[in-house]
Amino acid sequence: AHKIILDTDPGIDDAMAIFFAFQSPDIEVLGLTTVFGNVPVDMSARNALTLCELADQDIPVTKGVGMPWVGPESTYAHFVHGDDGFGNINVESSKRELDPRSSAQFIVDMARKYPGEITLVAIGPLGNLALALRLEPELPKLVKGVAIMGGAAFVPGNVTPVAEANIWNDAHAAEIVFAADWELTMFGLDVTNAVPFTPDFLKELENKNEKLGGFVNKSAQFYVEFYSQNRDDRVCFFHDAMPLAYLIDPSLFKIQSGHARVSTDPLNKGQTTVAPAGTTASPLWLEAATINVAVDVDHDRLRQLYLDTYAK
Numbered sequence: 001a002h003k004i005i006l007d008t009d010p011g012i013d014d015a016m017a018i019f020f021a022f023q024s025p026d027i028e029v030l031g032l033t034t035v036f037g038n039v040p041v042d043m044s045a046r047n048a049l050t051l052c053e054l055a056d057q058d059i060p061v062t063k064g065v066g067m068p069w070v071g072p073e074s075t076y077a078h079f080v081h082g083d084d085g086f087g088n089i090n091v092e093s094s095k096r097e098l099d100p101r102s103s104a105q106f107i108v109d110m111a112r113k114y115p116g117e118i119t120l121v122a123i124g125p126l127g128n129l130a131l132a133l134r135l136e137p138e139l140p141k142l143v144k145g146v147a148i149m150g151g152a153a154f155v156p157g158n159v160t161p162v163a164e165a166n167i168w169n170d171a172h173a174a175e176i177v178f179a180a181d182w183e184l185t186m187f188g189l190d191v192t193n194a195v196p197f198t199p200d201f202l203k204e205l206e207n208k209n210e211k212l213g214g215f216v217n218k219s220a221q222f223y224v225e226f227y228s229q230n231r232d233d234r235v236c237f238f239h240d241a242m243p244l245a246y247l248i249d250p251s252l253f254k255i256q257s258g259h260a261r262v263s264t265d266p267l268n269k270g271q272t273t274v275a276p277a278g279t280t281a282s283p284l285w286l287e288a289a290t291i292n293v294a295v296d297v298d299h300d301r302l303r304q305l306y307l308d309t310y311a312k
């Protein structure tokens with residue numbers, strides 16, 4: 001099984017992704033490292049503990065970065081994920097204790113413990129990964145790779161015309177993470193906004209797994225409501241599960257490599273621009289790190305993988 005650390009800001013689609021990882025026999029979750037994002041970091045950490053308790057998982061949960069690398073405290077996405085981050089479903093918060101380490105320290109400790117074995121899966125803003133790189137400059141050599149939900153390479157953004165939320169929330173941290181010398185694969189809106197999930201799918205997830213699928217179905221009602229404001233159909237998007245699906249079955253995705261940059265310019269803050277690998281358009285591009293970008297996904301097989309995995 002793939003050893004992973006799941007860096008997260010739960011969040012409705014984070015919850016769906018976390019349960020998916022717990023359910024998969026191909027994934028071993030060494031810990032949940034939390035960060036601000038959809039909700040403030042204290043709530044993010046508490047929510048992660050609550051999800052572990054619901055799923056009967058006794059793994060470390062850490063609290064991490066609570067502010068962007070540069071600039072003031074963020075605004076949060078309660079209008080997408082509810083006051084509680086779970087669509088206002090009145091779930092009782094776990095009383096479990098956090099691991100005392102910071103998220104960044106935990107990442108470094110685990111990478112040293114299992115050199116070359118861990119994939120960092122980041123499904124929130126990238127402050128913890130950026131800080132871990134500062135704590136341990138050799139981190140890129142110590143991990144197997146990085147898979148993130150974030151960015152929008154060839155499609156519009158969801159916070160601004162050009163920026164996706166996770167990258168926009170901490171663009172300076174994202175720039176550090178993208179530029180580091182590790183194998184980074186990006187699952188951005190290019191693929192995550194391409195696969196809508198209907199209320200029927202949510203119901204089916206509950207039928208497969210009453211407890212965990214039931215939680216997701218219940219909390220995603222608010223999420224569907226949010227997405228329906230700007231569309232004629234009733235659907236939602238499970239952005240955060242995609243990098244995990246890739247680890248389980250890479251054949252679901254079409255991946256392209258390219259030179260990537262994250263903008264920290266106020267106007268297009270958080271824009272992820274990708275030029276084809278080896279582009280000769282400008283020597284500046286060749287200096288930008290090479291990353292992998294998911295550009296297409298097999299919708300039907302992805303939906304089936306979610307259902308089958310929740311059913312286990």
Ligand code: BDR
Nearest residue numbers: 011013014123165166239
């Ligand atoms: C990303 O932003 C958050 O709202 C979601 O949890 C996901 O990680 C989508 O842009």
Ligand code: CA
Nearest residue numbers: 011014123124
């Ligand atoms: Ca998230």
